[in-house]
Amino acid sequence: MPVDxxxxxxxxxxxxxxVVFLKTELSFALVNxxxxxxxxxxxxxxxxxxxxxxxxxxxxADLFQATQRVGTVIEKHFHGTSLTFSMQDGPEAGQxxxxxxxxxxxxxxWHDLMIRLECNGVISRSDWSAxx
Amino acid sequence: MPVDxxxxxxxxxxxxxxVVFLKTELSFALVNxxxxxxxxxxxxxxxxxxxxxxxxxxxxADLFQATQRVGTVIEKHFHGTSLTFSMQDGPEAGQxxxxxxxxxxxxxxWHDLMIRLECNGVISRSDWSAxx
Numbered sequence: 045m046p047v048d049x050x051x052x053x054x055x056x057x058x059x060x061x062x063v064v065f066l067k068t069e070l071s072f073a074l075v076n077x078x079x080x081x082x083x084x085x086x087x088x089x090x091x092x093x094x095x096x097x098x099x100x101x102x103x104x105a106d107l108f109q110a111t112q113r114v115g116t117v118i119e120k121h122f123h124g125t126s127l128t129f130s131m132q133d134g135p136e137a138g139q140x141x142x143x144x145x146x147x148x149x150x151x152x153x154w155h156d157l158m159i160r161l162e163c164n165g166v167i168s169r170s171d172w173s174a175x176x
Numbered sequence: 177m178p179v180d181x182x183x184x185x186x187x188x189x190x191x192x193x194x195v196v197f198l199k200t201e202l203s204f205a206l207v208n209x210x211x212x213x214x215x216x217x218x219x220x221x222x223x224x225x226x227x228x229x230x231x232x233x234x235x236x237a238d239l240f241q242a243t244q245r246v247g248t249v250i251e252k253h254f255h256g257t258s259l260t261f262s263m264q265d266g267p268e269a270g271q272x273x274x275x276x277x278x279x280x281x282x283x284x285x286w287h288d289l290m291i292r293l294e295c296n297g298v299i300s301r302s303d304w305s306a307x308x
Binding site: 097108112119123130132 | 192228229231233236237238239241244247248251256257258259260262263264265266267
């Protein structure tokens with residue numbers, strides 16, 4: 045099924061297919077239209093889970109193999125030299141995620157699993173527009 | 177081979193088997209005797225690589241399946257409610273790692289891949305001693 049005919053669940057939200065740039069067998073990756081830093085993208089399991097421990101082994105493998113692919117593309121695109129990956133897993137960590145990624149959406153509980161990738165490089169904010 | 181008969185390479189360092197608490201087919205996990213925060217452990221590929229993109233798909237799968245196992249144990253041990261995973265991948269990110277994990281070892285270039293797990297919970301520093 046083409047990406048643009050699907051909807052993706054991300055916690056309590058349905059993600060617009062237009063921001064999903066990769067779909068694998070068990071994972072998907074999306075851009076953030078208002079990224080905190082350039083190269084800020086998310087990689088998520090297709091099956092919504094609240095905690096990392098809830099993922100099956102094949103989902104773990106797919107998720108991080110997808111993350112590896114995405115990281116390589118992000119770094120190249122932004123002419124970066126390094127990547128920072130982070131995964132906030134659980135309520136306390138989720139609150140941080142909410143602040144970082146959903147500062148405009150107060151009151152949303154946000155525990156679902158995602159991986160944040162950021163590209164560490166000397167790049168301008170405007171570079172981002174090519175991916176958003 | 178028993179863990180205590182092996183040596184583990186972690187960047188330019190050889191890791192004492194006594195601090196390695198998990199070995200899988202392609203990965204290993206170690207504790208830090210001077211953790212920055214309680215529950216601070218590292219999970220690494222057995223094959224030394226400099227960048228995440230250098231790992232084979234089977235190594236990626238094994239590394240994060242091991243990370244999932246370790247995270248579950250860490251959270252339970254420290255009576256935490258959440259986990260934070262981070263991976264600094266590359267020279268710029270590696271410098272951060274060097275500061276965080278190797279503040280006593282100045283002049284060491286540290287690019288090798290590792291995943292940092294921290295447990296987010298209200299726990300005391302003394303709790304750590306049970307794992308170190």
